[in-house]
Amino acid sequence: xxxxxxxxxSVVNYLFEIQEVMEFFGDDDFEASxxxxxxxxxxYIVKSTTNPKKAxxxxxxxxxxxxxxxxxxxxxxxxxxxxRALTKFKKIVPEFVPKLYHTSEDMSxxxxxxxxxxxxxxxxxxxxxxxxxxxxxxxxYLANTLFYTSSLxxxxxxxxxxxxxxxxxxxxCKLTEDFVFTFAFMENETNDNENVKDNPLAAKIFxxxxxxxxxxxxxxxxxxxxxxLIHGDLHTGSIMLNNDETYVIDPEFAFVGPxxxxxxxxxxxxxxxxxxxxxxxxxxxxxxxxxxxxxxxLEMFDEKFFELWDSQKDSALITDGYIDDSTLEQxxxxxxxxxxxxxxxxxxxxxxxxVFGVAGxxxxxxxxxxxxxxKAEELVINIAKEFVxxxxxxxxxxDIIEIIKR
Amino acid sequence: xxxxxxxxxSVVNYLFEIQEVMEFFGDDDFEASxxxxxxxxxxYIVKSTTNPKKAxxxxxxxxxxxxxxxxxxxxxxxxxxxxRALTKFKKIVPEFVPKLYHTSEDMSxxxxxxxxxxxxxxxxxxxxxxxxxxxxxxxxYLANTLFYTSSLxxxxxxxxxxxxxxxxxxxxCKLTEDFVFTFAFMENETNDNENVKDNPLAAKIFxxxxxxxxxxxxxxxxxxxxxxLIHGDLHTGSIMLNNDETYVIDPEFAFVGPxxxxxxxxxxxxxxxxxxxxxxxxxxxxxxxxxxxxxxxLEMFDEKFFELWDSQKDSALITDGYIDDSTLEQxxxxxxxxxxxxxxxxxxxxxxxxVFGVAGxxxxxxxxxxxxxxKAEELVINIAKEFVxxxxxxxxxxDIIEIIKR
Numbered sequence: 148x149x150x151x152x153x154x155x156x157s158v159v160n161y162l163f164e165i166q167e168v169m170e171f172f173g174d175d176d177f178e179a180s181x182x183x184x185x186x187x188x189x190x191y192i193v194k195s196t197t198n199p200k201k202a203x204x205x206x207x208x209x210x211x212x213x214x215x216x217x218x219x220x221x222x223x224x225x226x227x228x229x230x231r232a233l234t235k236f237k238k239i240v241p242e243f244v245p246k247l248y249h250t251s252e253d254m255s256x257x258x259x260x261x262x263x264x265x266x267x268x269x270x271x272x273x274x275x276x277x278x279x280x281x282x283x284x285x286x287x288y289l290a291n292t293l294f295y296t297s298s299l300x301x302x303x304x305x306x307x308x309x310x311x312x313x314x315x316x317x318x319x320c321k322l323t324e325d326f327v328f329t330f331a332f333m334e335n336e337t338n339d340n341e342n343v344k345d346n347p348l349a350a351k352i353f354x355x356x357x358x359x360x361x362x363x364x365x366x367x368x369x370x371x372x373x374x375x376l377i378h379g380d381l382h383t384g385s386i387m388l389n390n391d392e393t394y395v396i397d398p399e400f401a402f403v404g405p406x407x408x409x410x411x412x413x414x415x416x417x418x419x420x421x422x423x424x425x426x427x428x429x430x431x432x433x434x435x436x437x438x439x440x441x442x443x444x445l446e447m448f449d450e451k452f453f454e455l456w457d458s459q460k461d462s463a464l465i466t467d468g469y470i471d472d473s474t475l476e477q478x479x480x481x482x483x484x485x486x487x488x489x490x491x492x493x494x495x496x497x498x499x500x501x502v503f504g505v506a507g508x509x510x511x512x513x514x515x516x517x518x519x520x521x522k523a524e525e526l527v528i529n530i531a532k533e534f535v536x537x538x539x540x541x542x543x544x545x546d547i548i549e550i551i552k553r
Numbered sequence: 554x555x556x557x558x559x560x561x562x563s564v565v566n567y568l569f570e571i572q573e574v575m576e577f578f579g580d581d582d583f584e585a586s587x588x589x590x591x592x593x594x595x596x597y598i599v600k601s602t603t604n605p606k607k608a609x610x611x612x613x614x615x616x617x618x619x620x621x622x623x624x625x626x627x628x629x630x631x632x633x634x635x636x637r638a639l640t641k642f643k644k645i646v647p648e649f650v651p652k653l654y655h656t657s658e659d660m661s662x663x664x665x666x667x668x669x670x671x672x673x674x675x676x677x678x679x680x681x682x683x684x685x686x687x688x689x690x691x692x693x694y695l696a697n698t699l700f701y702t703s704s705l706x707x708x709x710x711x712x713x714x715x716x717x718x719x720x721x722x723x724x725x726c727k728l729t730e731d732f733v734f735t736f737a738f739m740e741n742e743t744n745d746n747e748n749v750k751d752n753p754l755a756a757k758i759f760x761x762x763x764x765x766x767x768x769x770x771x772x773x774x775x776x777x778x779x780x781x782l783i784h785g786d787l788h789t790g791s792i793m794l795n796n797d798e799t800y801v802i803d804p805e806f807a808f809v810g811p812x813x814x815x816x817x818x819x820x821x822x823x824x825x826x827x828x829x830x831x832x833x834x835x836x837x838x839x840x841x842x843x844x845x846x847x848x849x850x851l852e853m854f855d856e857k858f859f860e861l862w863d864s865q866k867d868s869a870l871i872t873d874g875y876i877d878d879s880t881l882e883q884x885x886x887x888x889x890x891x892x893x894x895x896x897x898x899x900x901x902x903x904x905x906x907x908v909f910g911v912a913g914x915x916x917x918x919x920x921x922x923x924x925x926x927x928k929a930e931e932l933v934i935n936i937a938k939e940f941v942x943x944x945x946x947x948x949x950x951x952d953i954i955e956i957i958k959r
Contacts, residue, residue, distance in 0.1 A: 298776050303730060306776075307723045314717050317710045324709060329872050356880035363884055367870055370704050370712075371779045464773055466735050474762035478769055 148253050150223070155179040158191050158205050161256075167248045168193075168258060171203060179205065186214045187221070187399065192261060202261040203248060208399075209255075221318060225399045226255035228316040232401035233257065235309075235376060239295045243288045243395050262387045262394055269383035272420040273510060275433045282440050284393035285386070285413065286447035293406055294455040296376035298463040306463055310373055313402040320370075320402055323379065327496055328366035331504030332359055338503050339512070348525055349503050352532070361535050365492045372405040381409040382497075382508070383416040406486045410448060411493025416508070417441045418530060418551055419498055423510040426523040438548055445490075445544040449483055488541050495534030498527050554659050556629070561585040564597050564611050567662075573654045574599075574664060577609060585611065592620045593627070593805065598667060608667040609654060614805075615661075627724060631805045632661035634722040638807035639663065641715075641782060645701050649694045649801050668793045668800055675789035678826040679916060681839045688846050690799035691792070691819065692853035699812055700861040702782035704869040712809075712869055716779055719808040726776075726808055729785065733902055734772035737910030738765055744909050745918070754931055755909050758938070767941050771898045778811040787815040788903075788914070789822040812892045816854060817899025822914070823847045824936060824957055825904055829916040832929040844954055851896075851950040855889055894947050901940030904933050 153161055158179045162168045175195035182190045188208045195201040208226035212219040230250040237244040245260035271278070298306050330337050333353055343349040352358065378385070379400025387394045421437045424430050456479055461467045465475070501508045502524045511527055514520035533550050541547060559567055564585045568574045581601035588596045594614045601607040614632035618625040636656040643650040651666040677684070704712050736743050739759055749755040758764065784791065785806025793800045827843045830836050862885055867873045871881070907914045908930045917933060920926035939956050947953060 298773070303727045303776070304723045307720055307726075311717065311720050314713055314720065317713045320713075321709045324869065325872075329875055333872070333875050356877055359876050360880050360884050363870065363876070367704070370709070370869060373777045373779055463730065463776060464769065466731075466739070469735055469739050470765050470769070471762055474766050478766050 148251065150254055152209055153189070153191075153205075153207055153254075153256070155181055155191060158207070159193070161254075162193060162205065162249075162258065165249045165258065168203065171248060172201065175201065186212070187225070188213055193258075200263060202263060203258055204245075204261050205256065205258045207254065207256045223255040225316070225319055226257065227252045228313055228319070228401050229397070229399035230257055231312055232376065232378070232398035233259070235296070236292055236378075236395070236398065240288050240291045243284060243393055245394055245396060262396075265387040265389050265392065265394060267384055268386040268388055269416070269420075269509060271388075272383060272417075272437075273423060273513075275424070275428065275430060277433075277436050278388055278393075279390060281388060281393060282443035282447060284388070285395075286444050286451055288393070288395055289410055289413075289444075289448050290451035290455060293375045293377070293409070294452055296403070297374055297406070299456055299465070300459050300462050303463040309376055310403045313376065316400070316402045319379065319400045320404075323400065324366060324370060326505055327500050328362055328369065331500035331502070332362060337505040339505070339507060342524075343503050346503075348521070348528060352499065352503070352528055355532070358532055358535055361492070361538075362496055365489075365496055365535070365538075368405050368489065369408060369493070373403045374406040375403065376401060377404045377406075377409045378412075379404065379408065381412040383413075383420070384508075405489055405493070407489030407491075407493050410445070410486070410490035411495075412497055413444065414441065414490060414494040414547070415497035415501075415531075416510075417444070418494065419501060419508060419510045419527060421551060422523050422526045422530070423514070426519050426526065427514055427516075438551065441551070442544055442548055445487065445547065449487070449544075452483060452486075453479060484542070487544070487547075488538050491534050491541050491547055492538030495531040495538065498534070499531035502527055502531075554657065556660055558615055559595070559597075559611075559613055559660075559662070561587055561597060564613075565599070567660075568599060568611065568655075568664065571655045571664065574609065577654060578607065581607065592618070593631070594619055599664075606669060608669060609664055610651075610667050611662065611664045613660065613662045629661040631722070631725055632663065633658045634719055634725070634807050635803070635805035636663055637718055638782065638784070638804035639665070641702070642698055642784075642801070642804065646694050646697045649690060649799055651800055651802060668802075671793040671795050671798065671800060673790055674792040674794055675822070675826075675915060677794075678789060678823075678843075679829060679919075681830070681834065681836060683839075683842050684794055684799075685796060687794060687799060688849035688853060690794070691801075692850050692857055694799070694801055695816055695819075695850075695854050696857035696861060699781045699783070699815070700858055702809070703780055703812070705862055705871070706865050706868055709869040715782055716809045719782065722806070722808045725785065725806045726810075729806065730772060730776060732911055733906050734768055734775065737906035737908070738768060743911040745911070745913060748930075749909050752909075754927070754934060758905065758909070758934055761938070764938055764941055767898070767944075768902055771895075771902055771941070771944075774811050774895065775814060775899070779809045780812040781809065782807060783810045783812075783815045784818075785810065785814070787818040789819075789826065790914075811895055811899070813895030813897075813899050816851070816892070816896035817901075818903055819850065820847065820896060820900040820953070821903035821907075821937075822916075823850070824900065825907060825914060825916045825933060827957060828929050828932045828936070829920070832925050832932065833920055833922075844957065847957070848950055848954055851893065851953065855893065855950075858892075859885060859889060890948070893950070893953075894944050897940050897947050897953055898944030901937040901942075901944065904940070905937035908933055908937075 172195055175197050177193050177195050179191040179193045182192055188206050191205040193203045193205055208223040210223045211217045212221050230252055247259050249258040294300055296309060378398045385397045424434050501511055511523050514523055578601055581603050583599050583601050585597040585599045588598055594612050597611045599609045599611055614629040616629045617623045618627050636658055653665050655664040700706055702715060784804045791803045793802060830840050907917055917929050920929055
């Protein structure tokens, strides 16, 4: 089908032709309305007219950034990679990926499960909500998606097939290279320049050459390290959940990149939220829950990844019989430590870029009181800097928690 | 054109249709004869009947390993990557790549300059020939091919295009993964098992788990580190030269891999030749020339790579204005040290695999006297092991020369 931009009327006509959608709605009529919070894309909720709780999401990419407009072109092929990533992750961790009813790379369109009973994690964390199963769920998601798409599980030919499928997601990778690793640490028109101006904290980070040198190392890893298929933008706005279920959405930044990047993104967002509560609410109990959750996510990831690896005797990397079991266990421990270290480094970049870079997060930039916001920013920069300066000497999850608490 | 296997008659008929070939031979008739030393492919020398010095090389891949036969299938698409690599390298360092007269990915065929006045470096080194310009030439080749295909020069989209062009060279990458990094260090039917049997040296290396653990690290780098377009098999049999000119041939293993792999391959082959002369000829003067050459290749590579990098202000990695000049110089020094370190690690693997692995080299396996051969093998393993165990603490080229000399 030839690509055309749909609106709330034509999307309904389009969906009439999709058998899975028609089966979902059965005898019900349905209608679509736009959801306003799509930054990059047009997102429609398609509801049964008789039973509005029966609904699907239709998401279409347009050849520009929706939130900015046609003057910021961004090729709609980003949806190609979102579709491929959703499809791949759905196979690996079906319980954490929305059900897919229809995908079309030609139309840059995906139709999927409506998460009507789930909230976006970022705002729930700001509202001090706790989730008893979150660390269990997200560590399972991370361990499985990363392990099963790596050379520790795949054979070489399957790994290269996977790299090929995502190799051309250049534009979105470039956004990360620019906005996460570069522009947020130098004078740049895309920054939050109202805040940068005459701000000693901005001057401090822009002039910290040792920090920036280490950011270069991490940027280079991001650009050249093909460990596994990563989500690529796993912040707390890409997670929807409730007490029972956790879903990871919006993987349009997906490509075969470094193990530590998704883990680092999540860590960065949890710490930014911790800073929010430390400065704004001072809620000790909630801060404890955040630290416990952070600890659990990282520890459980480690255990689960290790376990998955132990169950796989032969892969692109390991030939059965090559090395004895006890040495292999040592190798795995070192390997996992190095994943943890990279995660901390990436987390540092991701935290720091939220302070002066183009896309602030509600946890920090959303703080209304200017004085408190400045305090939060300073704390974010301090922790981020310590993460970046020390990531390669981190030995354990405890080391990370210590840095956050200080 | 549909693929078909050519023989010495049909290759001539095929070449009649190629304008560049007809222009090369002008009014001369020409005929083809097979050159026996192609391991993987059929190689024909196509000569003018009136002036046999006027000649071209036609090289065609068949869907199996020529030297073994049809029972060892290997897809002929390896020639696709050889053609792409020759074409790319020819643009970057035209003086070190044979002139190309015709290439056809469909026919898995390349027609190129005949290097009638050049010898294969491996045999010349065994014959104690010296080459006054070799280190100058090969360091220029390495610095330029690696720099201009890396993220230190290219922008992100061009880098990803390059990765894509070579991504499917899976089969040949897999040969390296298996034969360089794995099978040569464990019981395997492909090894030189006559020599492995009851050999304490084989037992020593097969049971050295610390060594093998480090080999795993290097194998993982080989599989996942997309630094630059590498030749992939840069041993001294892939270099043809005389006093004035140096040519690098046979890049069918090319793919976007780690910086250190080509440098390491060359280092390994120079050291294996050094061991040959240490044990077999005892020629002190030639050994000195080999050490001097090894030193020069590595030092000159470093200088030239640095110089190329200094001339490039903006790339996928470095945004002009991001970091101050003196910090950037420090970053570059660290970066180059890490290339040197990886080169030493890869050299260790490549040296060691020649001892018991499937493809021995003349410098070592060709030693007729069994006792001397065993001595040479022991020295190769000792140096290789030191390279692998210490590569990440190497600080300078002097450190490497010290290890070889001891």
